[in-house]
Amino acid sequence: MEPKQKAVVLSSGGIDSTTAMAMAKDQGFSIFSLSFDYGQRHRCELAAARRVADFFNVEKHLVVSLDMTAIGGSALTADMSVPKGREMAEMAHDIPVTYVPGRNTIFLAYGLAWAEAVDAACIVIGVNAVDYSGYPDCRPEFIAAFQAMANLATKAAVQDGRRIEIHAPLLHLTKAQIIQAGAALGVDYGLTHSCYDPSEQGLACGRCDSCVLRRKGFEAAGVADPTRYVP
Amino acid sequence: MEPKQKAVVLSSGGIDSTTAMAMAKDQGFSIFSLSFDYGQRHRCELAAARRVADFFNVEKHLVVSLDMTAIGGSALTADMSVPKGREMAEMAHDIPVTYVPGRNTIFLAYGLAWAEAVDAACIVIGVNAVDYSGYPDCRPEFIAAFQAMANLATKAAVQDGRRIEIHAPLLHLTKAQIIQAGAALGVDYGLTHSCYDPSEQGLACGRCDSCVLRRKGFEAAGVADPTRYVP
Numbered sequence: 001m002e003p004k005q006k007a008v009v010l011s012s013g014g015i016d017s018t019t020a021m022a023m024a025k026d027q028g029f030s031i032f033s034l035s036f037d038y039g040q041r042h043r044c045e046l047a048a049a050r051r052v053a054d055f056f057n058v059e060k061h062l063v064v065s066l067d068m069t070a071i072g073g074s075a076l077t078a079d080m081s082v083p084k085g086r087e088m089a090e091m092a093h094d095i096p097v098t099y100v101p102g103r104n105t106i107f108l109a110y111g112l113a114w115a116e117a118v119d120a121a122c123i124v125i126g127v128n129a130v131d132y133s134g135y136p137d138c139r140p141e142f143i144a145a146f147q148a149m150a151n152l153a154t155k156a157a158v159q160d161g162r163r164i165e166i167h168a169p170l171l172h173l174t175k176a177q178i179i180q181a182g183a184a185l186g187v188d189y190g191l192t193h194s195c196y197d198p199s200e201q202g203l204a205c206g207r208c209d210s211c212v213l214r215r216k217g218f219e220a221a222g223v224a225d226p227t228r229y230v231p
Numbered sequence: 232m233e234p235k236q237k238a239v240v241l242s243s244g245g246i247d248s249t250t251a252m253a254m255a256k257d258q259g260f261s262i263f264s265l266s267f268d269y270g271q272r273h274r275c276e277l278a279a280a281r282r283v284a285d286f287f288n289v290e291k292h293l294v295v296s297l298d299m300t301a302i303g304g305s306a307l308t309a310d311m312s313v314p315k316g317r318e319m320a321e322m323a324h325d326i327p328v329t330y331v332p333g334r335n336t337i338f339l340a341y342g343l344a345w346a347e348a349v350d351a352a353c354i355v356i357g358v359n360a361v362d363y364s365g366y367p368d369c370r371p372e373f374i375a376a377f378q379a380m381a382n383l384a385t386k387a388a389v390q391d392g393r394r395i396e397i398h399a400p401l402l403h404l405t406k407a408q409i410i411q412a413g414a415a416l417g418v419d420y421g422l423t424h425s426c427y428d429p430s431e432q433g434l435a436c437g438r439c440d441s442c443v444l445r446r447k448g449f450e451a452a453g454v455a456d457p458t459r460y461v462p
Contacts, residue, residue, distance in 0.1 A: 064302075067295045071345045102344025105384045109340040113333025114302045136389040145383050149376035153336045158367040 004030040006059070006120035007167070008111050011035050013048025014194045015214060016126030016170055019182035021056055023169050024124045026185055031058040032118055034111055038100075039069040044202045048193035055191055060118075064110055068100065104137035108146050108166070115164045116154045122165040130174050143168050175217030183223050190226035203230045235261040237290070237351035238398070239342050242266050244279025245425045246445060247357030247401055250413035252287055254400050255355045257416055262289040263349055265342055269299040269331075275433045279424035286422055291349075295341055299331065335368035339377050339397070346395045347385045353396040361405050374399050406448030414454050421457035434461045 007029035009021045025031055033056075035049040046063060053061035104127065111123040127138040136142060147166045156162040170178050182189065194214045195204035204211050206229040218225035238260035240252045256262055264287075266280040277294060284292035335358065342354040358369040367373060378397045387393040401409050413420065425445045426435035435442050437460040449456035 062301055064298045065296070066298075068344070070293055070295060071341070071348050099386050100344075101347035101385065102340055105340040105343055105380070106337070109333055109336040110302070112336055113299070113331075116332035117302050136386055137384045139383070142380070142383045145376075145380035149336070149373070149380045152370070152373045152376050153368045154332065155330050155367055 004028060005122075006030045006032055006115075006118055007122050007124050008032045008034055008115045008118070008120045009058075009124040010107050010111055010126070011049045011052060011061075012126075013045040013050075013052055013192055014126075014210075015175070015182070015189060015192050015217070016128055016178060017049075018052050018126075018187055018189070018192050019178050019185075020124050020126035020167075020169055021052065021058075022182050022185040022187045024122075024167070025056050029122075029124075031056055032114065032120060033058045033061040034107075034114055035061070035063045036066050036107060036110070037063055038066040038103075044198055045193045047202075048191060051191040055188060062114065066106065066110075068103075068106075071101065099135050102137075104135070104142070105146070108150075112150050112153065112164060116156050119156070119162075120164065122167050124167045124169070126170050127168050128170045128173060128175070128178065130172065140168075140171055143171065174220070175213055176220035176222075179217050179221040179223050183221070188226075189218075189223075194227075199230050203228050205230060235259060236353075237261045237263055237346075237349055238353050238355050239263045239265055239346045239349070239351045240289075240355040241338050241342055241357070242280045242283060242292075243357075244276040244281075244283055244423055245357075245441075246406070246413070246420060246423055246448070247359055247409060248280075249283050249357075249418055249420070249423050250409050250416075251355050251357035251398075251400055252283065252289075253413050253416040253418045255353075255398070256287050260353075260355075262287055263345065263351060264289045264292040265338075265345055266292070266294045267297050267338060267341070268294055269297040269334075275429055276424045278433075279422060282422040286419060293345065297337065297341075299334075299337075302332065330366050333368075335366070335373070336377070339381075343381050343384065343395060347387050350387070350393075351395065353398050355398045355400070357401050358399050359401045359404060359406070359409065361403065371399075371402055374402065405451070406444055407451035410448050410452040410454050414452070419457075420449075420454075425458075430461050434459050436461060 007024045009024055009031055011017045011021060011033045021031060033053040035046060037046055115123050129139050143166055151157050151163050194210045196208040196210050197205045204227050238255045240255055240262055242248045242252060242264045264284045266277060268277055346354050360370050374397055382388050382394050425441045427439040427441050428436045435458050
């Protein structure tokens with residue numbers, strides 16, 4: 001039996017990355033789960049990423065500490081307030097203050113480094129360009145450009161001809177389709193966390209962009225929402 | 232008088248990045264110096280980057296801690312030995328064990344994030360594709376691909392039309408030309424550090440790739456070499 005191919009999966013502990021991990025697992029990859037501690041306000045996502053890694057029995061779960069607060073410029077890492085109660089239409093037309101400069105570029109750069117170091121075939125990222133917050137680094141053209149850059153960046157690709165593929169399996173799915181796909185693969189979404197501004201007990205606020213997208217996703221998918229919201 | 236444009240300069244405290252910083256300063260940019268503490272064996276490069284930042288009276292000097300040892304895969308961050316006594320011809324044909332997977336991709340990703348957060352016009356990186364160690368992420372095609380990706384990654388570029396330019400002013404210069412250019416701009420290379428494997432006192436080994444390139448560069452430039460080598 002051939003050894004399994006390895007996949008580095010960027011994991012935030014949210015719905016999208018967890019579903020992407022389920023898909024990679026289903027395709028037979030050995031999972032290398034990669035999370036980032038970047039001083040985010042919603043730190044309980046790291047606990048969720050840990051639960052998800054355990055759930056999928058990953059080969060390795062690595063949490064990389066990133067110094068993003070020194071860089072600043074975002075409501076998620078600095079002392080700015082997270083917007084609440086926005087409509088989905090607003091999210092689609094305006095890049096919000098929760099945008100973190102360079103975040104997916106940095107996450108994918110680390111993914112690339114780890115993928116090369118462990119000889120992984122691909123990096124899996126759960127970005128989605130349908131029901132999303134309008135971040136520029138979640139769009140298909142960004143992912144394609146990162147792939148082109150990655151093909152020129154690594155020793156693996158340049159010297160040995162082993163390109164590392166960027167997989168973004170959720171790119172063109174709605175949130176409802178993502179949840180349906182994950183539910184069909186047996187994902188327990190009760191393990192996941194999405195809220196940008198949870199209570200001290202880790203309950204979801206229900207009103208930030210991330211909560212709004214999540215709640216509407218479960219409704220549209222016809223799947224019971226296991227999220228614990230603040231009363 | 233218009234405010235100066237800002238440049239984020241990636242600074243390792245070595246000859247190349249210091250010369251690139253001198254050029255940016257000479258062009259009138261306000262300098263935001265960015266260095267990385269990535270568990271490198273040659274930590275005294277961080278002290279050199281600090282000295283260089285002071286020398287150029289930068290607007291801000293930021294040292295970002297990077298968790299590269301967890302990723303592994305390089306003689307510079309893991310417990311592998313640094314090659315010594317290689318000829319320049321060997322360096323040009325073989326990517327050595329001192330290659331750090333994804334390093335320049337990660338460095339530029341952080342540069343991009345900081346450039347966006349402080350509203351800088353450019354990122355300056357002192358990569359050089361002539362007298363170099365054969366790293367894939369020092370080549371012009373890599374820099375061009377990163378630029379294309381960056382143009383799609385940031386809110387600044389996508390929403391506001393403010394692209395962040397990647398400047399690699401040393402790309403096609405020999406080490407001797409770099410040193411001559413820096414000397415003409417008044418750079419004190421005695422402040423800089425290049426050795427991959429310095430002594431505990433910070434003296435250069437004289438035999439690693441980086442020392443060999445540096446030493447030959449000063450010879451060819453006809454500039455006195457201020458480096459303190461182990462006896």
